[in-house]
Amino acid sequence: MSAGTPAARISQRISAIAESATLAVDAKAKALKAAGRPVIGFGAGEPDFPTPDYIVKAAIEAAAQPKFHRYSPAAGLPELKKAIADKTLRDSGYKVDPSQVLVTNGGKQAVYNTFATLVDPGDEVIIPTPFWTTYPEAIRLAGGVPVEVFAGPEQGYLVTIEQLEAAVTDKTKILLFVSPSNPTGAVYSPEQVAEIGKWAASRGLWVVTDEIYEHLTYDGVKFTSIATAAPELGDKVVILNGVAKTYAMTGWRVGWMIGPADVIKAATNLQSHATSNVSNIMQVAAAAALTGPLTAVDEMKVAFDRRRKAIVAGLNAIDGVECPTPTGAFYVYADVRGLLGKEFETSNGPVRPTTSAELATLILDEVEVAIVPGEAFGPSGYVRLSYALGDDDLAEGVRRIQEFLGKAK
Incomplete structure (x- = not known):
C-alpha cells in the first residue's frame, strides 16, 4: 500500500x-x-x-450445579463425547473413540473447523450442488476453492460418479457429501453411497460428510453413512453432525465433528483460541438428547x-x-x-x-x-x-x- x-x-x-x-x-x-x-x-x-421436556429438564438441573459454572475442556465434556461416540455406533454402525470427537458451537462451527483444519490455499473441494449456503463460504475462508457439481431435478438432485470424475483435478483434496440433503431433501441409496465412497477412496480424496438430517427420512428410505458404506476411505473421513434438527434444538447450538485423532487435535487447538468450550449447560442437554429415547x-x-x-x-x-x-x-x-x-x-x-x-x-x-x-x-x-x-x-x-x-x- x-x-x-x-x-x-x-x-x-x-x-x-x-x-x-x-x-x-x-x-x-x-x-x-x-x-x-x-x-x-x-x-x-x-x-x-x-425441545423435548426431558432435555430442557437436564439443562435446568445442570444450571444449578456449580461444576458446570466453570471452564471445561475445549473439545467437550467427556460424558457428551462418549454419548456422541455411542450414538454414532448405534445410528451409523461406525465405531469411534470419544477422543475422536470435538464438540462445537452448532453444526456451523463444525463445518468451519473442518475446512480450516484440512484445507490449504488453492485446495479444491468438490461440492454437489444445490448445496447448503454455508459450505462454500467456509471453504473460501480457509483459502480453498469450491468446485460445484450440479445435479438437477431430472436426476433427482443426485450427482453421479461421472460428474464427480469430470470435476477432479490435481488440486482436488476433498469431496463434500451430504445425504439427506439441505436444500433438496434428496437421499442417496446405500448402493450410491458406497459407490461414491469407493470412488473417493480410489482418488485418494478426503470425504467430509454432513449427517445432521440422518433421522429425517421418509417412504421407507434409509440413511446410510458413507463412513460405514465405504471402509476403503480409512481414516480420511470427517463426520459432521449435531442435535439441532433431530431434537428441535436449533437455538441450543451444539454440534460436533468426528475424525482421525490428528485432525481432531488440530481442530481442537483452533477452537481453543476461537471459542473454547461450548456452554456446559447446552452440552449436558445434548447428552440427555442423545442418550434419551427417540420418541x-x-x-x-x-x-x-x-x-x-x-x-x-x-x-x-x-x-x-x-x-x-x-x-x-x-x-x-x-x-x-x-x-x-x-x-x-x-x-x-x-x-x-x-x-x-x-x-x-x-x-x-x-x-x-x-x-x-x-x-x-x-x-x-x-x-x-x-x-x-x-x-x-x-x-x-x-x-x-x-x-x-x-x-x-
Whole structure:
C-alpha cells in the first residue's frame, strides 16, 4: 500500500463472505411479522416443535450445579463425547473413540473447523450442488476453492460418479457429501453411497460428510453413512453432525465433528483460541438428547411427513412449477424455471421476473410469503421451502403462492 492510500476498513477475506441467505430471509420475515405484517416464513430450516421436556429438564438441573459454572475442556465434556461416540455406533454402525470427537458451537462451527483444519490455499473441494449456503463460504475462508457439481431435478438432485470424475483435478483434496440433503431433501441409496465412497477412496480424496438430517427420512428410505458404506476411505473421513434438527434444538447450538485423532487435535487447538468450550449447560442437554429415547423424533417425523406431502401437492398444482418429492430432511426444492419471464400483475404494475431471486422477492412483497431463491444454493431457477412450520401456516402460505403464481401470463 502506497503512502497516503487509506487502508480498507474491512479485510478482503471477510468482505468476500456472503451473508447467509437462509438466515437473511428468515430475519426479514420475522421483522415484518414483528411490524404486524401477516408474513409466513418458509425460509429457515427450524422445527416448530419445542425441545423435548426431558432435555430442557437436564439443562435446568445442570444450571444449578456449580461444576458446570466453570471452564471445561475445549473439545467437550467427556460424558457428551462418549454419548456422541455411542450414538454414532448405534445410528451409523461406525465405531469411534470419544477422543475422536470435538464438540462445537452448532453444526456451523463444525463445518468451519473442518475446512480450516484440512484445507490449504488453492485446495479444491468438490461440492454437489444445490448445496447448503454455508459450505462454500467456509471453504473460501480457509483459502480453498469450491468446485460445484450440479445435479438437477431430472436426476433427482443426485450427482453421479461421472460428474464427480469430470470435476477432479490435481488440486482436488476433498469431496463434500451430504445425504439427506439441505436444500433438496434428496437421499442417496446405500448402493450410491458406497459407490461414491469407493470412488473417493480410489482418488485418494478426503470425504467430509454432513449427517445432521440422518433421522429425517421418509417412504421407507434409509440413511446410510458413507463412513460405514465405504471402509476403503480409512481414516480420511470427517463426520459432521449435531442435535439441532433431530431434537428441535436449533437455538441450543451444539454440534460436533468426528475424525482421525490428528485432525481432531488440530481442530481442537483452533477452537481453543476461537471459542473454547461450548456452554456446559447446552452440552449436558445434548447428552440427555442423545442418550434419551427417540420418541419425540418419531412424533415430529409424522408431522413432517404429512406436511411434506401437502406442500409437494400444493406446489405441483401450479402451472410452471415442478416439485420433486423429497425423501429426507424437511425441505422441498421446486423448479420454477417455467415461471421466469412470465408477466405478473403487482401493486406497482406488471413485472416479469427473470431469476428465482426476483421471483422470491415478488412473492414476499405481493403475498407476504418468504421463500429462499435458488441463487443461495447454486444456479437460479429454483426455490427452497422448508416445511418445518405449522400445518395451518403451511396451508395458508401455499394457498397464497398458488393464488399469486396462478395469475402468470
